Amino acid sequence: MPDLLSLLSLGASGLGAARAAAATASQNLANANTPGYSRQRANLEAVLPAERVMGTYIGRGVTLGSVTQVRDRFLEAQLPAALAGAASSSAEASVLTSIATLDPANTSGLTPALSSFYSSLRALAQNPSDPSLRQAVVSSSQQLARTFNATSADLSSARAGADSSLQSELPNANTLAAQLADLNARVRTARAAGGEPNDLLDARQKAQDALVSLTGATIVTDQEGNANAQLPGGEFLVFAESAGTLSALPDPTNGGLVALQLTRTDGSGPVTLTSQPGGKLGGLIAGRDGALKTAQTQLDQLAFDLGSALNAVHQGGFALDGSTGRDLFTLGATSSGAAATISVNASVAANPSLLAAASTAAGVPGDATALNALVATETQTLSGGLTAESTLASLVSQYGSASGAAQAYSDHDGGVLQNLQTLRESTSGVSVDEELVELTKAQRGFEALSKVITTTDQMLQTLLALKS
Amino acid sequence: MRVTDSMIFDRANAGTARARSALDAAVEENSSGLRVQHPWDDPGAAGQLTSANLAADRYTAIGQAAGKASDELQAADGALGEVQNLVARARELAVQLSNGSYGAADRSAAAAEVDALIPQVIAQLNTKFGGRYLFGGNKDGADPFDAAGNYLGDTAVRQVEIAPGVLEAASVRADVAIKGVGGGTDVLAALQSLSAALKANNVAGVQGTLTTLAQGTEQISTARSGLGGSMAAFDAAVAATRSAHDREQTRVSHLADADPVESASKLALAQRALEASITAAAQGFQLTLLDKLK
Numbered sequence: 001m002p003d004l005l006s007l008l009s010l011g012a013s014g015l016g017a018a019r020a021a022a023a024t025a026s027q028n029l030a031n032a033n034t035p036g037y038s039r040q041r042a043n044l045e046a047v048l049p050a051e052r053v054m055g056t057y058i059g060r061g062v063t064l065g066s067v068t069q070v071r072d073r074f075l076e077a078q079l080p081a082a083l084a085g086a087a088s089s090s091a092e093a094s095v096l097t098s099i100a101t102l103d104p105a106n107t108s109g110l111t112p113a114l115s116s117f118y119s120s121l122r123a124l125a126q127n128p129s130d131p132s133l134r135q136a137v138v139s140s141s142q143q144l145a146r147t148f149n150a151t152s153a154d155l156s157s158a159r160a161g162a163d164s165s166l167q168s169e170l171p172n173a174n175t176l177a178a179q180l181a182d183l184n185a186r187v188r189t190a191r192a193a194g195g196e197p198n199d200l201l202d203a204r205q206k207a208q209d210a211l212v213s214l215t216g217a218t219i220v221t222d223q224e225g226n227a228n229a230q231l232p233g234g235e236f237l238v239f240a241e242s243a244g245t246l247s248a249l250p251d252p253t254n255g256g257l258v259a260l261q262l263t264r265t266d267g268s269g270p271v272t273l274t275s276q277p278g279g280k281l282g283g284l285i286a287g288r289d290g291a292l293k294t295a296q297t298q299l300d301q302l303a304f305d306l307g308s309a310l311n312a313v314h315q316g317g318f319a320l321d322g323s324t325g326r327d328l329f330t331l332g333a334t335s336s337g338a339a340a341t342i343s344v345n346a347s348v349a350a351n352p353s354l355l356a357a358a359s360t361a362a363g364v365p366g367d368a369t370a371l372n373a374l375v376a377t378e379t380q381t382l383s384g385g386l387t388a389e390s391t392l393a394s395l396v397s398q399y400g401s402a403s404g405a406a407q408a409y410s411d412h413d414g415g416v417l418q419n420l421q422t423l424r425e426s427t428s429g430v431s432v433d434e435e436l437v438e439l440t441k442a443q444r445g446f447e448a449l450s451k452v453i454t455t456t457d458q459m460l461q462t463l464l465a466l467k468s
Numbered sequence: 469m470r471v472t473d474s475m476i477f478d479r480a481n482a483g484t485a486r487a488r489s490a491l492d493a494a495v496e497e498n499s500s501g502l503r504v505q506h507p508w509d510d511p512g513a514a515g516q517l518t519s520a521n522l523a524a525d526r527y528t529a530i531g532q533a534a535g536k537a538s539d540e541l542q543a544a545d546g547a548l549g550e551v552q553n554l555v556a557r558a559r560e561l562a563v564q565l566s567n568g569s570y571g572a573a574d575r576s577a578a579a580a581e582v583d584a585l586i587p588q589v590i591a592q593l594n595t596k597f598g599g600r601y602l603f604g605g606n607k608d609g610a611d612p613f614d615a616a617g618n619y620l621g622d623t624a625v626r627q628v629e630i631a632p633g634v635l636e637a638a639s640v641r642a643d644v645a646i647k648g649v650g651g652g653t654d655v656l657a658a659l660q661s662l663s664a665a666l667k668a669n670n671v672a673g674v675q676g677t678l679t680t681l682a683q684g685t686e687q688i689s690t691a692r693s694g695l696g697g698s699m700a701a702f703d704a705a706v707a708a709t710r711s712a713h714d715r716e717q718t719r720v721s722h723l724a725d726a727d728p729v730e731s732a733s734k735l736a737l738a739q740r741a742l743e744a745s746i747t748a749a750a751q752g753f754q755l756t757l758l759d760k761l762k
Contacts, residue, residue, distance in 0.1 A: 032473060102507050104517040104724060105500075111518050112525075119529035126533040126628050126638070129600055129609055358606070366606035367624060372635060378526070379633060389522045397515025400507025407508055418482065422475060429472035433757040440761070 004463065006060070007456040013061035014449035017044045020064040022442035025435045032435070036206035038069040038428035039435075040198055069198045072427040076205075079420050083209055084216040086417040088283035089409035095162045095287025096403035101154035102295070102396050110392055113147035116140045121375050124357065129320070129365035134352035141344045145329060148303045152339035155296040156255075162288035163257045167248050169214060169281055170260075176211040177229065177243035181265075183207055184226040185241040191225060211237070215246075216278015231262070232282075233275025239265040246277075257288060291402030296339070298395045303342045304335035305382035305391075310374060317356025317370025318363065326354060328374075473756075480749030487742040494731070494738040503726040513723040520723065524716035530629050531709030536598070537628040537638040538702035543597040544640055545695045550592045551646070552688045554585045555655060559681040562662050562674050572669040579666035586659050590617060593646060603642035612642055617656035619647045630705035637698050645691035648684075655684035 024042040031037040045065035052058075100106060120140040124133040183204040190197035208219050208227050217229035217237055229238040237244045242265040248258035249272070260277065261270035276285050307329040314328040330343045348354045358367035379387055386394060497503060507514040561578045564570070593603050594611045604612030604621030612621035623643055627635035643649040646656060658680040665673030 097506070097508060100506070102514075103505060104507070104514045104521070105502055105505055111521050115522050115525035119525055119532075122529040122533045122629060123536075126536050127598055127600060130598070362622065363606045363624060366600065366604070366608035366626060368626065368628075372627060372629070375629065376633060389519055392522075393515040393518040396507050396518050397511045400509070400511030400514045403506075404508035404511055422478070425472055425475050425478070426470045429474045431470065431472040433473075436757045436761060 004456055004460050007459075008453060010059070010061035011449050011452040011456060013047060013063060014452065015446060017042075017062040017064055018442045018446035018449060020044075020067070022439055022446070024067055025438040025442060028430045028435045029432065029439070032430040032432055034202075036209065037202050037430065038071050038198070038205075039430045040067050040069055042067050066196070067198065068196065069201065070428055072424065075420060075424050075427065079209065079417075079424065080212040080217075080219055082413070082417040082420050083213040084279040084282075086410070086413040087213040087280040088216060088278050088286065089406060089413045091165075091280045091283025092287040092290070093283075093403070093406040093410035095158065095165075095284060096291050096399075096406050098161065099154055099158045099292075101151045102399050104396065108147065108150075110147050110151055113140075113144045114388065114392065117144040118375060118378050121371055124355075125368040125371035125375060128357035128368040128371055131352065134355050137355055138344065138349055138352045141328060142349060145342045145344050148299070148339040148342050152296060152299055152303075152337075155292055155299065156340070159255075159257060159288045159292050159296070162284045162292070166260075166281060166284045166288070167258060169284070170246050170248060173211065173214045173237075173281065174243070174245050176207055176214065177238050177245070179207045180204065180211055180227060180229060180238045181241050181243035184238070187225060188241075212279060214279045214281060216282050231273065231275070232278050233273060235262050235271075235273065236265050237262065242266065245270075254289065260285075287406070291399055291406070294402070295395060295399045297335075298391070298398070299339040300337060301335045301384065302339070302382070302388060302391050302395065304331060304338035305384070306377070306388045307331045307338065307342050309377045309380055309382065313370060313373045313377060314356045316359070317373070318358040318361050318367075319356050320353040320365050322361040322364055323354065324356065324361070326356060328355075476752045480745075480752060483745045484742065484749060487738065487745040491735075491738040491742050494735040497726045498731045498735050501726055501728075501731075502724055504724045510723075517720060517723050520716050520719045524713050524720060526632060527709040527713040527716065530631065531706050531713065533628055534630055534636075534702040534705035534709065537626075537636075538699050538706065540597050540602060541638065541695050541699045541702065543595060544602045545692055545699065547592045547595040547602065548640070548645065548688050548692050548695070551589050551655070552685060552692070554589045554592070555659070555681060555685050555688065558582050558585050558659055558662055559678065559685065561666075562677050562681060565666060566671060566675045566678065568671060575666040575669050575674070579663050582659060582663040582666060586617065586656065586663070587615070589656065589659065590615065593642060602639065603646070605639065605641065605643075613646075613656075617660065619643050623649075628702070630701055631708070636701045636705070637694070638702070640691050640695055645688055648687065652687050653680050653683040655681075655687065658684050 021042045021044065024040050028039045043065040044062050047060040047063050049057075049060075101109060103109065104111070106112075117137075117140045120133070120137045124130065124137050127133055183200060187197055187200050187204060190200055204227055208229065211217055211229055212219060215229070215231060215237060217231050220228045220230050222228060222240070224240070226240045227238070228236055228240065231237050235244070237246070244265045245263040247261045247263065247270055249261050249270075250256045251259040260273045260281070262273055263269045264271070276282050308331065311327040311329055311331070315325050318324045319326065326348065327345050328348060330341075330345055331338055332341055345354075357371045358364045359369035359373070360367065363369065378389065381387055382391060384391055496505070504510045504513045504517065561582060565575050565578050590613045593613045595602050600608035601610065601612050601621075602608075604610065605624035606626070607621040610620065613619060619642060621642060623641060624639075625637045625641055626639040628638040630636045641649075644652060646654075648654045658677055662674065662677040662681065664670075665677060
């Protein structure tokens with residue numbers, strides 16, 4: 001037969017359990033707005049075995065079995081890829097939509113400059129000896145060259161901006177990698193001591209989410225419970241309790257923009273990453289070395305091809321002083337960097353009479369044959385098989401497609417991520433209403449169990465009074 | 469679905485941000501009147517806009533050059549018309565003084581008039597327009613005819629574009645029209661011959677110039693006809709390029725401009741969406757158990 005003191009013990013265990021439930025609800029409420037926090041549940045269990053009294057079993061109270069997190073592993077398994085994808089496409093879209101130099105409505109862009117150049121040639125072709133029209137051609141040629149320079153500079157600036165962002169994110173990635181390695185160690189230590197370190201697991205999840213979002217690493221959980229971060233290409237940025245380090249090295253083959261290196265988790269290296277990272281770093285690199293670089297290369301080719309075509313005609317023409325063999329534009333030997341460096345031949349710029357308008361020395365000053373041939377370059381196919389106009393239109397269109405696609409991917413990936421985060425939040429997030437109910441429930445339980453103790457105490461006093 | 473407080477706040481944030489973004493885009497479209505402002509707004513249209521803008525400007529430039537060429541040809545035609553009148557006057561004198569009833573004094577006086585006509589003809593042939601001589605071919609920086617009537621220009625005919633890649637003659641060959649190169653009549657030489665015959669009281673000589681002066685007049689007429697044809701081509705080019713320019717501008721407008729009604733509708737819709745989003749968010753924040761527990 002149970003004694004009254006065991007009732008007190010039962011009441012005490014209930015008070016402890018109610019206090020644990022209240023504490024868990026309070027912890028949840030305290031972290032209701034903590035990013036990455038997964039709500040916890042105090043799992044109460046009846047104390048076993050029950051006591052056998054008068055041929056039947058009477059319970060011995062309640063105990064706190066465990067405090068566990070409410071998580072959906074299926075959803076969480078999908079999140080790293082979504083995080084990396086959204087961060088990557090968002091960063092790429094942000095880089096690609098940062099320029100205005102290729103806008104169709106840009107009044108200082110290449111389209112009006114090219115148009116102005118050919119218009120001035122046409123005006124001069126009608127009256128080749130007019131000094132003011134010659135000056136207008138020189139001015140429009142300079143404007144065309146400067147617009148090539150400015151457009152190239154804008155594209156370079158956007159690429160440099162992405163490069164700068166890339167470098168500024170590396171310390172964050174390294175800090176997160178170090179945090180993840182440290183949290184791996186702490187989780188292992190805590191688990192070795194027994195129990196599940198929920199808050200450490202939340203902190204590790206938060207660190208690994210941020211690292212995945214930044215680098216596109218895949219999280220590989222090993223048998224010891226470590227969350228290892230594996231970069232695209234197979235190199236580990238975090239392995240168990242060791243973190244590698246990402247660093248940047250100027251790449252002369254890419255205009256001095258940086259390439260990424262990894263000092264491995266065992267301290268070896270640094271080695272240049274053979275595969276680009278994903279996540280935000282990958283998006284920045286994709287923007288920098290993707291559509292922007294393509295546009296810059298196409299612009300260089302256009303400047304070089306157009307300049308070369310115009311030079312070929314101009315060299316065969318004759319200036320007002322009868323001289324010939326002069327270039328209209330100064331270009332390098334190859335298309336590399338041509339848009340950035342193209343300029344009007346200094347002697348022509350200084351003396352518009354050196355513009356070669358005539359096809360023969362005898363035709364000076366009224367012959368406009370060379371000028372008409374210069375005008376004809378407008379419809380001449382360049383190295384890419386297109387005219388300058390079509391090349392420019394194609395460049396703008398291709399850039400628009402690439403940047404539009406990046407934006408569309410960004411919207412799509414953002415939507416996928418938001419959906420997954422909503423689902424995770426729905427499972428693991430804290431509902432204030434729910435926790436208030438839990439808290440109230442624990443409070444009521446506590447009050448009831450207090451009553452059990454009070455009643456038992458009264459019963460004990462009654463019993464003691466019988467003996468006195 | 470289980471809904472947490474963070475979800476309510478996150479959704480409110482995301483919803484209002486999306487609505488504000490849509491409103492911003494609608495305001496931008498309404499204020500600029502442009503549907504395609506960036507290449508990514510409509511990549512295909514952005515590329516076509518480049519071509520259409522270049523084409524529109526190209527037609528404008530061709531039209532302007534053609535207009536100037538037409539003006540020059542008009543000036544050249546005017547000068548040749550004057551030359552034709554002067555030659556016609558000389559021929560009148562030649563016809564009149566071919567008659568044996570006139571004496572040496574009459575022919576001497578007529579010779580003086582013809583001598584006065586010759587510099588006038590040369591002056592017309594040395595006409596400048598837009599700062600250059602019209603009848604010197606490519607040698608347009610100096611008088612194409614000297615005082616003695618020698619041609620100092622060359623045989624070139626200027627070419628000006630009337631359509632992309634299509635050139636039209638924009639000058640007349642004075643060596644052909646006036647000096648008769650290629651089997652024609654040297655008009656100035658005919659005038660000089662008339663003067664000499666008149667001075668010499670040579671009736672037969674005067675009669676002999678009648679044919680050459682008539683041929684010269686015909687020659688100038690032929691040249692003027694050619695000019696007229698070219699002028700018509702340039703005038704047609706001006707009209708055609710204006711029309712082509714307008715067509716390209718219309719294309720630009722279709723590609724880039726926003727439809728005002730559609731834009732206004734988008735703006736109104738975006739405003740309503742934002743209002744609804746803010747209202748819904750505010751409503752969502754109000755309901756909490758916290759307010760009911762005392």
